[in-house]
Amino acid sequence: MSAASIAPLVFEGVSHWYGDVVAVNDVSAVVEPGITGLLGPNGAGKSTLLQLAAGVQAPSSGRVKVFGESPMGRPSVFARLGIVPEREALPPTLSARAFVEARATLLGMHDVRAAAATALATVELDEVADRAVEGFSKGMRQRVKLAAAMVHEPDVLLLDEPFNGLDPRQRAHMMQLLEHRAAAGTTILLSSHILEEIEGVASRMLVMVAGRLAASGDHRTLRRLMTDRPHTVRIRASDPRMLASVLVTLPDVIGVEIHGTQVLVRTADHAVLARQLVRAAQVCNVTLHAVQPADESLEHVFAYLVNR
Numbered sequence: 001m002s003a004a005s006i007a008p009l010v011f012e013g014v015s016h017w018y019g020d021v022v023a024v025n026d027v028s029a030v031v032e033p034g035i036t037g038l039l040g041p042n043g044a045g046k047s048t049l050l051q052l053a054a055g056v057q058a059p060s061s062g063r064v065k066v067f068g069e070s071p072m073g074r075p076s077v078f079a080r081l082g083i084v085p086e087r088e089a090l091p092p093t094l095s096a097r098a099f100v101e102a103r104a105t106l107l108g109m110h111d112v113r114a115a116a117a118t119a120l121a122t123v124e125l126d127e128v129a130d131r132a133v134e135g136f137s138k139g140m141r142q143r144v145k146l147a148a149a150m151v152h153e154p155d156v157l158l159l160d161e162p163f164n165g166l167d168p169r170q171r172a173h174m175m176q177l178l179e180h181r182a183a184a185g186t187t188i189l190l191s192s193h194i195l196e197e198i199e200g201v202a203s204r205m206l207v208m209v210a211g212r213l214a215a216s217g218d219h220r221t222l223r224r225l226m227t228d229r230p231h232t233v234r235i236r237a238s239d240p241r242m243l244a245s246v247l248v249t250l251p252d253v254i255g256v257e258i259h260g261t262q263v264l265v266r267t268a269d270h271a272v273l274a275r276q277l278v279r280a281a282q283v284c285n286v287t288l289h290a291v292q293p294a295d296e297s298l299e300h301v302f303a304y305l306v307n308r
């Protein structure tokens, strides 16, 4: 394989556990240049996967490859990576410039001042770069962190919940910035727990649920997977007959069957059903004990949808 065809980031059967907690469970994926969204509810394993990609943590099993090499303890790979962790505190009295320059120094860059100035200009913070970050908005702080992560113009950028806490204008600005980087050839993997937040910017998505890769594809594929085809949902409830009598009246319900204590519902749009189900149960005073897709392959995606 030629160097040019080596994927920027590859996960091969990667697992990671913290004591008894399996945070990442046998994930295999190839991340190509452009923007890939890493989607999943809280605790799905997104941060851990990003840390594995950055070589901050070693996989418990499986392999992570950045341009064909393990990122663990390899300065040559490290120089091609940038990461913005979810919870990174900025020293409040430090200026944006000092923070970004400190990162450039750590990375052993030759012209620290010039590199920091370029990165700060890229995130449009050059005019306020000498102010202490304690006076900065959440969006500005995110941009400082991004400037620090990009100061060495890495080929792979890993961003953990970069839109968290940003208002719509700041979010749009951040998206534009990432799109520019991606257009320049950078591979960006960014996490989020909100599909709507990243579907406009990510050309491909990896969906994680409970440590596993539950689905992948472009946002249309995922939307289709989640909503467009008929699905059968298995419901266990305190009064299946009563619940069934209400469910048959819902417009998106195609069929209802009762099997003992279970109700099998066939629906055209299970995202809509998930929303209507709770209301239907309340209307007829029925307790829902379990809601699961009968279609096993969609179990994780469905669980994600109904839990968020």
Ligand SMILES: Nc1ncnc2c1ncn2[C@@H]1O[C@H](COP(=O)(O)OP(=O)(O)OP(=O)(O)O)[C@@H](O)[C@H]1O
Binding pocket: 018, 021, 022, 023, 024, 040, 041, 042, 043, 044, 045, 046, 047, 048, 049, 086, 193
């Ligand atoms: N340092 C740690 N020690 C023990 N368990 C951890 C540690 N870090 C994460 N976990 C656990 O691993 C699982 C995955 O966590 P992770 O932070 O990777 O998920 P996430 O999708 O990024 O969620 P969030 O958005 O809430 O951070 C969770 O059950 C979490 O409690």
